[in-house]
Amino acid sequence: MSAPLAATATATAPQLSLSEVMREMIARHPDALIVSTCGFTSRELFNAADRPGNFYLVGSMGMSAPVALGLALARPERTVIALDGDGSLLMNLSVLPLVAASGTQLLHVVVDNGMHESTGGQSTVQRSDFVALALAAGYRAAVRVETSDELRAAELPTGPTLLHALTGPRADGPGRRVTHTPQQIVERVRAAAGHPAS
Structure with a gap:
């Protein structure tokens, strides 16, 4: 029986955090449209880098x-990032072949802390091999990172690509809740995507 993926991380290297992964993706793709999953992930993105996109x-x-796939299909010239969690993706694995077949510039970032942190830290199934799942579904590329150095060095080509980032539990609170209404969020993203306001 193979060891859980978490056990393969270097014992002395500090674990990645959601905020570190998020900052790296924004630095690489400052104009990307980012779709963040519910709970603490959206709250952390809102507090760290609230932007119309x-x-x-x-x-x-x-x-x-x-x-994110819908946005990527509507705006094929744009980079779109799906900022996902392990629990969130496990809830909807059927999306992987759809993303793979799309031929879009979608970058699917799965931040995997092995738990449903937003609802109390319940464990997910275990550290799943999202790289193998994405490649089997037909993604152009898939990469797993466990350290800051690996994150910075990761090559993420254009096309349906998955980044599986193994992270540790949150060190502090997630910050304020998102203050924009759902209607405001939609209008901001429409404008950022270059679509006329409704």
Whole structure:
């Protein structure tokens, strides 16, 4: 029986955090449209880098990749990032072949802390091999990172690509809740995507 993926991390290297992964993705793709999964992930993105191109899915678990796919299909010239969690993706694994077949510039970032942290820290199934799942579904590329150095060095080509980032539990609180209404979030993202306001 193989060891859990978490056990393969270097014992002396500090674990990645959601905020570190998020900052790296924004630095690489400052103009990307970002769809963040519900709970603490959206709250952390809101507090760290509230921007018009952020689509906060405040209460829609399992839907960050499908919504990001819709944006990527509507705006094929744009980089779209689905900021997902392990629990969220496990809830909707059927999206993987759809993303793979899309031919879009979607970057699917799965931040995996092995738990449903937003609802009390209940464990997910275990550290799943999302890289193998994405490649089997037909993603152009999939990469797993466990340290800051690996994150910075990760090559993420254009196309349906998955980044599986193994992270530790949150060190502090997630910050304020998203203060924009769902209607405001939609209008901001529409404008950022270059679509006329409704």
